[in-house]
Amino acid sequence: MRLSGAQGNMEQFKVKDPDFEKRVRDSFARQGFMDFIGAQITAVEPGYCEIQIPYRHELTQQHGYFHAGIIGTVADNVGGYAAFTLMEATSSILTVEYKINFLSPGRGELLIGRGRVIKPGKTITLCRCDVFVIDNAVERHCAAAQMTLMNMQNAPDAPQHMKP
Amino acid sequence: MRLSGAQGNMEQFKVKDPDFEKRVRDSFARQGFMDFIGAQITAVEPGYCEIQIPYRHELTQQHGYFHAGIIGTVADNVGGYAAFTLMEATSSILTVEYKINFLSPGRGELLIGRGRVIKPGKTITLCRCDVFVIDNAVERHCAAAQMTLMNMQNAPDAPQHMKP
Amino acid sequence: MRLSGAQGNMEQFKVKDPDFEKRVRDSFARQGFMDFIGAQITAVEPGYCEIQIPYRHELTQQHGYFHAGIIGTVADNVGGYAAFTLMEATSSILTVEYKINFLSPGRGELLIGRGRVIKPGKTITLCRCDVFVIDNAVERHCAAAQMTLMNMQNAPDAPQHMKP
Amino acid sequence: MRLSGAQGNMEQFKVKDPDFEKRVRDSFARQGFMDFIGAQITAVEPGYCEIQIPYRHELTQQHGYFHAGIIGTVADNVGGYAAFTLMEATSSILTVEYKINFLSPGRGELLIGRGRVIKPGKTITLCRCDVFVIDNAVERHCAAAQMTLMNMQNAPDAPQHMKP
Numbered sequence: 133m134r135l136s137g138a139q140g141n142m143e144q145f146k147v148k149d150p151d152f153e154k155r156v157r158d159s160f161a162r163q164g165f166m167d168f169i170g171a172q173i174t175a176v177e178p179g180y181c182e183i184q185i186p187y188r189h190e191l192t193q194q195h196g197y198f199h200a201g202i203i204g205t206v207a208d209n210v211g212g213y214a215a216f217t218l219m220e221a222t223s224s225i226l227t228v229e230y231k232i233n234f235l236s237p238g239r240g241e242l243l244i245g246r247g248r249v250i251k252p253g254k255t256i257t258l259c260r261c262d263v264f265v266i267d268n269a270v271e272r273h274c275a276a277a278q279m280t281l282m283n284m285q286n287a288p289d290a291p292q293h294m295k296p
Numbered sequence: 297m298r299l300s301g302a303q304g305n306m307e308q309f310k311v312k313d314p315d316f317e318k319r320v321r322d323s324f325a326r327q328g329f330m331d332f333i334g335a336q337i338t339a340v341e342p343g344y345c346e347i348q349i350p351y352r353h354e355l356t357q358q359h360g361y362f363h364a365g366i367i368g369t370v371a372d373n374v375g376g377y378a379a380f381t382l383m384e385a386t387s388s389i390l391t392v393e394y395k396i397n398f399l400s401p402g403r404g405e406l407l408i409g410r411g412r413v414i415k416p417g418k419t420i421t422l423c424r425c426d427v428f429v430i431d432n433a434v435e436r437h438c439a440a441a442q443m444t445l446m447n448m449q450n451a452p453d454a455p456q457h458m459k460p
Numbered sequence: 461m462r463l464s465g466a467q468g469n470m471e472q473f474k475v476k477d478p479d480f481e482k483r484v485r486d487s488f489a490r491q492g493f494m495d496f497i498g499a500q501i502t503a504v505e506p507g508y509c510e511i512q513i514p515y516r517h518e519l520t521q522q523h524g525y526f527h528a529g530i531i532g533t534v535a536d537n538v539g540g541y542a543a544f545t546l547m548e549a550t551s552s553i554l555t556v557e558y559k560i561n562f563l564s565p566g567r568g569e570l571l572i573g574r575g576r577v578i579k580p581g582k583t584i585t586l587c588r589c590d591v592f593v594i595d596n597a598v599e600r601h602c603a604a605a606q607m608t609l610m611n612m613q614n615a616p617d618a619p620q621h622m623k624p
Numbered sequence: 625m626r627l628s629g630a631q632g633n634m635e636q637f638k639v640k641d642p643d644f645e646k647r648v649r650d651s652f653a654r655q656g657f658m659d660f661i662g663a664q665i666t667a668v669e670p671g672y673c674e675i676q677i678p679y680r681h682e683l684t685q686q687h688g689y690f691h692a693g694i695i696g697t698v699a700d701n702v703g704g705y706a707a708f709t710l711m712e713a714t715s716s717i718l719t720v721e722y723k724i725n726f727l728s729p730g731r732g733e734l735l736i737g738r739g740r741v742i743k744p745g746k747t748i749t750l751c752r753c754d755v756f757v758i759d760n761a762v763e764r765h766c767a768a769a770q771m772t773l774m775n776m777q778n779a780p781d782a783p784q785h786m787k788p
Binding site: 395414424 | 723725727742743745750752768769770
């Protein structure tokens with residue numbers, strides 16, 4: 133299931149950096165935490181990002197389900213990278229805040245987060261994110277988030293010494 | 297620094313279960329994710345909970361600071377367990393939602409989360425949580441959250457088969 | 461523009477009270493504040509509600525645009541009544557909380573709020589709401605909200621003495 | 625009751641404009657909506673603002689209590705003006721977003737909102753706001769909000785033509 137945003141269908145966002153996908157995937161690869169929890173980035177499109185995390189005992193809360201912190205992490209990251217796809221090559225991105233509702237227990241074998249830009253802006257970008265859990269091959273809506281991102285211009289995401 | 301809640305000073309909450317601290321610590325110990333990220337519960341009082349996480353590379357975002365997902369995890373857990381201190385022995389707790397603002401980068405050697413109940417309720421409890429980062433021995437306010445918890449009565453947090 | 465919810469298209473919600481539209485409109489009519497600010501309910505469907513408010517100087521902030529408080533009021537009400545359409549005849553509804561982002565100034569001649577249920581629940585229902593402003597006949601996305609509602613069973617919305 | 629913020633006690637904020645109180649009160653006076661609903665600004669201090677609204681039938685929801693939209697309006701305004709006290713004379717302020725929890729019904733004769741800055745920033749300021757209702761002379765905590773404000777530099781709040 134691919135959800136549409138507030139716009140009903142993915143509006144055609146203008147990309148400022150044609151290499152946005154590489155920029156997103158490179159940034160993701162530098163997040164030690166993503167590797168640690170086994171997260172993979174499974175889709176990057178203008179204004180859209182998808183991340184998946186397979187179940188492991190290390191990611192659980194007290195009932196053995198995906199921990200809310202993992203669900204929030206996924207929501208945060210798909211929203212941040214969805215917004216990041218639309219930024220200039222020389223910008224980095226900052227999560228100002230997000231709000232997340234937990235709709236059903238994180239019980240299942242795979243977590244899928246989908247973030248989409250609702251309104252891009254020069255400084256502030258709004259995203260809505262949804263997290264689903266695959267439980268015995270059935271997808272269930274697990275969490276819904278709304279988040280505010282800030283474009284930090286002239287502050288490249290990649291460390292300078294990593295640049296050729 | 298111990299922050300006060302909306303009440304200006306920690307109001308005297310009535311505890312329904314005298315064994316609340318054991319109940320909170322047992323539940324925390326069953327969360328595989330807490331062990332995985334090296335989180336420790338450092339204070340449990342009526343309507344209050346504190347958790348600490350030392351820095352590790354595995355917990356970082358792309359700039360090498362604590363990942364927002366870890367900061368959100370801490371906020372979620374201290375709020376949840378602060379509320380849990382005031383519940384009946386036979387209740388479990390559900391995070392309905394939270395909202396978190398990121399106030400400064402998670403750069404430092406230790407993360408400290410402090411959650412406190414603002415208004416306990418039969419069904420719905422409101423908490424405010426603050427996360428601090430210790431950076432070269434100086435404490436900085438890193439994130440501020442407000443969260444809604446739900447009391448699930450007659451649904452014990454501990455698995456039945458673990459009971460004597 | 462009719463926005464779809466997280467479900468991509470309005471899923472077929474099951475209505476528990478066939479008289480839901482009358483119940484919603486009656487409740488709306490009892491809100492003194494709606495009459496005071498000139499709000500009209502312009503659509504009521506299962507899991508959906510739309511409200512419109514024409515511009516008046518009395519509804520403005522310091523720059524002469526619709527006040528954020530009015531925009532928030534519209535978001536709150538369309539979300540609340542969207543959820544209310546799916547409840548039993550004997551229930552009333554409580555806004556637990558909402559979060560709203562302001563995307564562009566409330567400058568224009570008409571405010572339109574659209575609320576839709578994302579996930580109905582026995583106790584907790586989640587809605588997403590969007591507010592648009594019509595500015596010289598062009599619709600602009602003005603605010604986006606996400607809200608948590610609670611079903612108060614056996615607590616009818618209408619005062620008992622109004623019943624025949 | 626005067627609530628303290630996350631800092632436990634009101635930290636000494638540095639004021640950039642010594643005429644901040646006049647600037648806040650002038651801006652408030654230009655909001656047509658505040659006059660319309662009978663709101664009065666009852667305190668303005670560095671990083672702090674208080675607003676009161678007496679009960680009137682025109683401000684009610686379907687049960688005759690203060691409408692959530694009015695409660696949200698108060699929260700929004702006290703937070704915005706608390707942040708505005710700390711800004712430059714040449715800045716205006718923008719509400720990026722807020723989140724509000726409703727803790728008890730708005731039943732009573734007077735609504736009091738109190739907003740305080742938790743963390744001021746060059747661009748982004750965080751406030752926490754609390755709304756109380758006076759019910760038969762007893763104060764009850766009615767709503768709790770957390771909000772994000774943005775400093776719009778070199779964009780004076782007052783219309784240019786109003787300046788001498």
